[in-house]
Amino acid sequence: xxxxxxxxxxxxxxxxxxxxxxxxxxxxxxxxxxxxxxIHSQGPQYIIHGLKNNETxxxxxxxxxxxxKSSTLILPHxxxxxxxxxxxxxxxxxxxxxYKLTFGKGTLLTVNP
Amino acid sequence: GAGVSQSPRYKVAxxxxxVALRCDPISGHVSLFWYQQALxxxxxxxxxxQNEAQLDKSGLPSDRFFAERPEGSVSTLKIQRTQQExxxxxxxxxxxxxxxxxxxxxxGSGTRLTVV
Numbered sequence: 539x540x541x542x543x544x545x546x547x548x549x550x551x552x553x554x555x556x557x558x559x560x561x562x563x564x565x566x567x568x569x570x571x572x573x574x575x576x577i578h579s580q581g582p583q584y585i586i587h588g589l590k591n592n593e594t595x596x597x598x599x600x601x602x603x604x605x606x607k608s609s610t611l612i613l614p615h616x617x618x619x620x621x622x623x624x625x626x627x628x629x630x631x632x633x634x635x636x637y638k639l640t641f642g643k644g645t646l647l648t649v650n651p
Numbered sequence: 652g653a654g655v656s657q658s659p660r661y662k663v664a665x666x667x668x669x670v671a672l673r674c675d676p677i678s679g680h681v682s683l684f685w686y687q688q689a690l691x692x693x694x695x696x697x698x699x700x701q702n703e704a705q706l707d708k709s710g711l712p713s714d715r716f717f718a719e720r721p722e723g724s725v726s727t728l729k730i731q732r733t734q735q736e737x738x739x740x741x742x743x744x745x746x747x748x749x750x751x752x753x754x755x756x757x758x759g760s761g762t763r764l765t766v767v
Contacts (some may be wrong), residue, residue: 581655581742581758582694625693637682637707639756641693 542626547646550620556613558645560626563607571602572627573611574639575620582625582641585611616649623647653677655759657743663765664733672728672762676745680757683726685718686742688761694742700726712737733766740764 543561550556562571572587586593586600588609593600599612613620625644656675664670676683681702686694687710697710702723711718715734720726730737740761747755 580760581744582756583758584756623693637684637699638696638710639686639694641695643691643693 542628542642544624544626544642544645546643547648549648549650550613550616552618552649552651553615556616556620556647556649558611558613558624558626558647559608560611561608562626562628565606565628566630568630569628570630571600571606571609572629572639573598573600574625574627574641575622576625576644577619577622582639585624616647618649618651621647621649655743655745655757657741657759657762659762660760661763661765663767666735666766667732668766669729669731670733670764672730672741672764674726674728674743674745674759676724676726676743677747677757678724680745680747681723682746683720684744684746684756685726685728686744686758687712688740688742690739697728697741730764733764735766738764738766 570587570589573585574582575585576582586595586598588600588602602609623644623646625641627639658673683700685697687697688694698718699707700720703720715731717729740763742758742761744756744758
């Protein structure tokens with residue numbers, strides 16, 4: 539799986555949009571971008587994933603650059619409960635032993651009142 | 652249940668003691684995974700079950716670690732002769748969408764093991 543690079547930490551004001559970047563310059567054509575988050579004392583939680591088109595669900599939006607070398611997770615109206623470590627993971631969708639999720643250290647997002 | 656349940660929530664073990672960590676996956680979930688998370692790090696894969704079959708145990712750190720899922724539902728991770736480096740949060744996840752879909756995982760809240 540391609541390696542990802544994320545900032546160690548970010549801050550965001552409550553009610554504002556939180557934009558979390560992820561670099562994955564070595565991504566392959568069949569690799570998806572996944573985002574998970576981990577709230578303190580809880581297990582990771584799936585947020586969203588995409589291949590090359592932008593994606594949106596009830597939790598967030600995922601913007602992937604045209605060259606697919608980077609992406610941004612957007613929380614449109616951050617709340618205090620969004621304070622968590624956010625992990626960007628790149629992996630092949632199917633085939634082989636791809637059931638493993640390879641987490642890095644992620645980005646600690648702190649939403650401030 | 653509605654989610655993945657892990658017990659105990661916290662475990663303190665004396666060095667050399669054996670421990671057993673339990674995972675109750677979501678009913679009907681075929682795939683079950685164990686991950687280890689050291690302080691300040693992301694979770695790392697330990698082992699994977701499909702029903703009762705352990706298909707991958709490549710992430711287990713040593714032969715002191717053993718996992719089982721005898722009836723294809725509840726799983727137990729056992730650590731023998733615990734060492735201080737075993738101190739970590741042990742996370743269990745289950746999936747209904749098949750092991751290849753990275754979006755179908757539901758994680759439990761983990762068991763925090765502290766070896767003193």
